[in-house]
Amino acid sequence: MRVAIADDDQEVISQVEAAIRGAGHECVTYRNGKDVLNAIKRETFDVVLLDWSMPGATGIEVLGWAAENIESPPPFIMLTSRSSKGDIIRGLETGACDYVIKPESSAVILARIEAAARRGKAQVTRERFKEYGIYKIDSLENTFLVNGEEIKLTSKEFQLGALFFENMNRPLSRGYLFSQVWGTSEDIATRTLDMHISRVRSKLSLKPENGFVIQTVFGFGYRMDTYLEVD
Incomplete structure (x- = not known):
């Protein structure tokens, strides 16, 4: 926190x-x-x-x-x-x-x-499995499934992806992302964060037709936007 x-x-x-x-x-x-x-x-x-x-x-x-x-x-x-x-x-x-x-x-x-x-954060459920459209997160095994297929992610990539899904439509600053995933709010390297987010976008196929997109919030950080209603 x-x-x-x-x-x-x-x-x-x-x-x-x-x-x-x-x-x-x-x-x-x-x-x-x-x-x-x-x-x-x-x-x-x-x-x-x-x-x-x-x-x-x-x-x-x-x-x-x-x-x-x-x-x-x-x-x-x-x-x-x-x-x-x-x-x-x-x-x-x-x-x-x-x-x-x-x-x-x-x-x-x-x-x-x-x-x-x-x-x-009351809206964030604590069950092992969380589903968002075609995406399913297993918080015990630290894995993502897209349309039932497990996607291979590094530990940091999984943490980033899960953090965005748990904070849907909420802008997250670079400092906050560093503190939650790397354990520090210091800018260890701007390109390190950008590279990891690029990989998460690509590996999880985050795009409008799949319902979710990580947008850049210029001068601030990033935000996960939704393109469908999530139960």
């Missing part, structure tokens, strides 16, 4: 970051609302924590922008000392999926983050 924290209080950032990393998740931190807003434009996060009052842009302004400009925004959690009922209502109505009032324990904050991530 990849989490972004935006808060101008370094003590809060350090507390929450330690809890997230301690649970084995990746964390990126920001001290300015404008910085996290720019990051959301170019990166993919599973959950975003927002303070209300920050320089550059408030948490509410970031929420409002995301609601208007991102087709499938990540789950946002307001983490703020503002505790009035009016503020809570405004935060939730603007787009936050949860509202946590500071100070709060690391354990509770981590539980809220993980719950938000689970809700964000």
Whole structure:
């Protein structure tokens, strides 16, 4: 899981970051609302924590922008000392999926983050076999079948293919793909990712007539688009 924290209080950032990393998740931190807003434009996060009052842009302004400009925004959690009922209502109505009032324990904050991530991926089934049109994924054997025929993929190619099918129609940034498949958000080599995606496209015959296409999202990353309705 990849989490972004935006808060101008370094003590809060350090507390929450330690809890997230301690649970084995990746964390990126920001001290300015404008910085996290720019990051959301170019990166993919599973959950975003927002303070209300920050320089550059408030948490509410970031929420409002995301609601208007991102087709499938990540789950946002307001983490703020503002505790009035009016503020809570405004935060939730603007787009936050949860509202946590500071100070709060690391354990509770981590539980809220993980719950938000689970809700964000609730549509992803956990069965061994997942079917998408002519494609069938065996998550135990780490194999793809196309029209019943097993396709030989490397480990990284399988992880990439499965990640795209599990995040249908969701833009995935290059940094997110690196972190989920290679275990790092560093750009190990841009052509490495492009080469692997090219191979996945070719080996799985991802094209409109087969119902699915991996599209390039220029300046951001990639997105799996659907051309049929999936049960």
